[in-house]
Amino acid sequence: MSHYEFKCTECSKSHIADPRTLRCESCSGTLSVTYTNWKRQVSSLVGGGTLDMPIPLGSLSEYLSLGEGNTPVVSMPKISSMFETEIYGKLEFMNPTGSFKDRGTAMMISALKSKGVSEIVEDSSGNAGASVSAYATRAGMKAHIFAPLSAPQTKLNQIKVYGSILHAVDGSRDETTEAAEKFVKHKSIVYASHNLSPFFIEGTKTFGYEIFNDFDREIPGNIVVPVGNGSLYLGIWKALEELKERRLIKTLPKLHCIQAENINPIASNNTWNKSKIKSTVAGGIAVGSPPRKSEVQSVLHQSGGTANSVTEASIVEWQIKLAKHEGLFCEPTSAAAFAGLENLINSKHINKNERVLIPITGSGLKDVFPE
Numbered sequence: 601m602s603h604y605e606f607k608c609t610e611c612s613k614s615h616i617a618d619p620r621t622l623r624c625e626s627c628s629g630t631l632s633v634t635y636t637n638w639k640r641q642v643s644s645l646v647g648g649g650t651l652d653m654p655i656p657l658g659s660l661s662e663y664l665s666l667g668e669g670n671t672p673v674v675s676m677p678k679i680s681s682m683f684e685t686e687i688y689g690k691l692e693f694m695n696p697t698g699s700f701k702d703r704g705t706a707m708m709i710s711a712l713k714s715k716g717v718s719e720i721v722e723d724s725s726g727n728a729g730a731s732v733s734a735y736a737t738r739a740g741m742k743a744h745i746f747a748p749l750s751a752p753q754t755k756l757n758q759i760k761v762y763g764s765i766l767h768a769v770d771g772s773r774d775e776t777t778e779a780a781e782k783f784v785k786h787k788s789i790v791y792a793s794h795n796l797s798p799f800f801i802e803g804t805k806t807f808g809y810e811i812f813n814d815f816d817r818e819i820p821g822n823i824v825v826p827v828g829n830g831s832l833y834l835g836i837w838k839a840l841e842e843l844k845e846r847r848l849i850k851t852l853p854k855l856h857c858i859q860a861e862n863i864n865p866i867a868s869n870n871t872w873n874k875s876k877i878k879s880t881v882a883g884g885i886a887v888g889s890p891p892r893k894s895e896v897q898s899v900l901h902q903s904g905g906t907a908n909s910v911t912e913a914s915i916v917e918w919q920i921k922l923a924k925h926e927g928l929f930c931e932p933t934s935a936a937a938f939a940g941l942e943n944l945i946n947s948k949h950i951n952k953n954e955r956v957l958i959p960i961t962g963s964g965l966k967d968v969f970p971e
């Protein structure tokens with residue numbers, strides 16, 4: 601008997617953890633992994649084996665790693681003194697394919713491989729596609745990656761270099777998902793879908809476990825995350841809840857959600873509809889219909905975090921500021937979190953002298969280059 605199952609995030613119906621089951625059979629809600637016996641199935645992946653985390657694998661030997669995770673945390677002295685706040689960055693661009701996605705992908709591909717899957721379809725703004733392409737190769741799987749033709753050429757090249765089949769879609773990020781769904785419809789290939797896969801969030805959870813170690817149990821009170829589909833945002837929260845359940849931490853930080861003003865289905869609350877979509881330099885968060893929107897909203901509510909929207913000009917400005925002030929070159933999607941931080945401090949959602957952690961989610965080398 602398996603030590604976990606999939607549970608609907610809307611109606612709580614339990615499902616057998618099958619790679620082809622991406623939505624609830626009763627209400628079409630999104631699914632998440634629930635451990636029925638996790639205390640006996642913990643495995644050490646985090647902080648060089650210093651902390652146990654429940655994972656959806658029979659044993660650690662099933663985990664396929666390219667060395668993801670355990671990324672450095674750096675202080676950001678200039679930006680901290682600018683805001684009179686203590687700001688830290690966790691360098692997610694140092695993951696093997698240059699973004700935090702490797703955390704989720706490693707777990708997702710490992711779980712699919714352990715269930716005998718040999719061919720998959722994935723859709724992405726670029727980073728997850730590159731990540732899935734690399735890990736699928738490592739697992740000996742064939743992968744079809746759908747990405748917008750308008751994605752940065754570097755990301756499209758990266759998808760191809762690992763050997764996957766790139767399907768470049770002449771359309772938006774949402775149309776890319778539709779093309780992938782259409783492609784799998786009448787085929788026997790598994791639709792991996794990192795946005796819907798419950799396994800992916802089990803991998804991004806490692807971020808939450810690591811910061812417990814990085815900050816010697818004193819996790820900063822604010823974490824500011826760029827959110828498209830919310831895989832990192834939700835993974836961090838799940839990890840922190842597990843740590844709280846085990847009484848390893850007492851209080852949970854505020855998890856703030858940052859989106860681009862041009863595509864902000866979560867940050868604009870109930871005023872959003874897809875006709876409002878405009879293009880953004882923050883391609884990683886250009887998601888008009890995030891399937892896990894209500895999960896993100898629920899975490900915002902539970903954590904006391906704020907959803908904030910940022911302008912195109914402020915994203916580019918912060919990409920340059922991070923490079924010039926702190927020597928950190930990130931992609932525009934990651935810079936959006938800092939533009940959001942500025943807004944949250946100005947609106948007093950984050951107060952002076954509070955501690956803030958920001959994942960610097962992707963490398964500047966993979967995206968558009970600021971003038």
Ligand SMILES: Cc1ncc(COP(=O)(O)O)c(C=O)c1O
Nearest residue numbers: 727827828829830831884961962
């Ligand atoms: C660099 C970067 N940051 C943040 C995100 C947002 O991740 P999610 O869509 O899981 O919220 C993405 C997604 O592609 C990304 O590529």
Ligand SMILES: [Zn+2]
Nearest residue numbers: 608611624627
């Ligand atoms: Zn349901």
